[in-house]
Amino acid sequence: MNTQSLPFSTKYRFWLILCAALILSQIPIISIPFKWLESYFHEISHGLAALFTGGSIVRIQLFSNGAGLCTTRGGMSFLISFMGYAGAALWGMGIYYIATMHQRIAQILSGIIALLLLTTLVFWARDLLTLLIITVLLALVVLKFKYSKLSYLQVSLQLTGALILLNSVKSPWYLIDGRNIGDGAALSQLTGIPEFLWVVVWFSIGVGGIVWLARTSKKR
Structure with a gap:
């Protein structure tokens, strides 16, 4: 496909959506469900x-x-600790x-996400706040079918x-707080590799995801 002939909104669709996501992430109330969703996928x-x-x-x-x-x-402790931030980026x-x-x-993808949230709600959510948050997320996903x-x-x-994806790029840096807790500290104890390097790895996965999506979007 000749990208020169495409409309601006199509040619730069990925970057427009990424900019819109960045703006939404800065709006206090509107950004809350998306923070919950990123935390859920983590x-x-x-x-x-x-x-x-x-x-x-x-x-x-x-x-x-x-x-x-x-x-x-x-389960495997290393993979369990590593896949939190990495998994959120991959999601x-x-x-x-x-x-x-x-x-x-x-449409099928929305159904899969709704099913995953419902499974979590039934089998792994135990406290009232978690039940409420997952119910809100599930309702938002279901509403999209409308x-x-x-x-x-x-x-x-x-x-x-x-x-x-944007949250997965930003959130690993919160581990650099001197408290020596969290996924980075767990991996550091397991491997001897400093926590900061794990943060860099997770950050790189997120940035790599943005670059990959930007490149693949040009081919569509």
């Missing part, structure tokens, strides 16, 4: 890593400030990319993926 990535390596999920907790906690039993990349493929595929045009759903998912 925690569910820990949990899925545990499940895939023979462990189990004990509970998932989400907090009103955007923080979260996934308690697991068994952001995947949601944006898959939603871009086709409007019907975007869009009269699938193109609106597609853009909404792309925006969601971009917001999750």
Whole structure:
């Protein structure tokens, strides 16, 4: 396809959506559900890593400030700790990319996300606040099915993926607080590699995801 002949909004679609996501992330009230969603994908990535390596999920907790906690039993400790921030970045990349493929595929993707949230609500949410937050997220995903045009759903998912990806780039840096707790500290204890280097790795995955999406969007 000759990109020179494409409209501006099509040619630079990814960057426009990324800019819109950046603006939305700075709006106090509107940004809250997206922070919850990024935290959810962070925690569910820990949990899925545990499940895939023979462990189990004990509970998932989400907090009103955007923080979260996934308690697991068994599994591979290294992969479980690593996949929190890495998983959030991969979820952001995947949601944006898959939603871009086709409007019907975007609809299926919404259904998969809703099913994952519902599974978490039933099996791993134990406290009232987590139940409330996941219910809100589930309601927002389900409401997207009400869009009269699938193109609106597609853009909404792309925006969601971009917001999750941007948060995954920013959030690892909060670990550099001198308290020696969190995923970076856990990996440092397991491997002897300083926490700062793990933060750089997670940051690089997020930035790499942005670059990859920017390049693939030019080919569509």
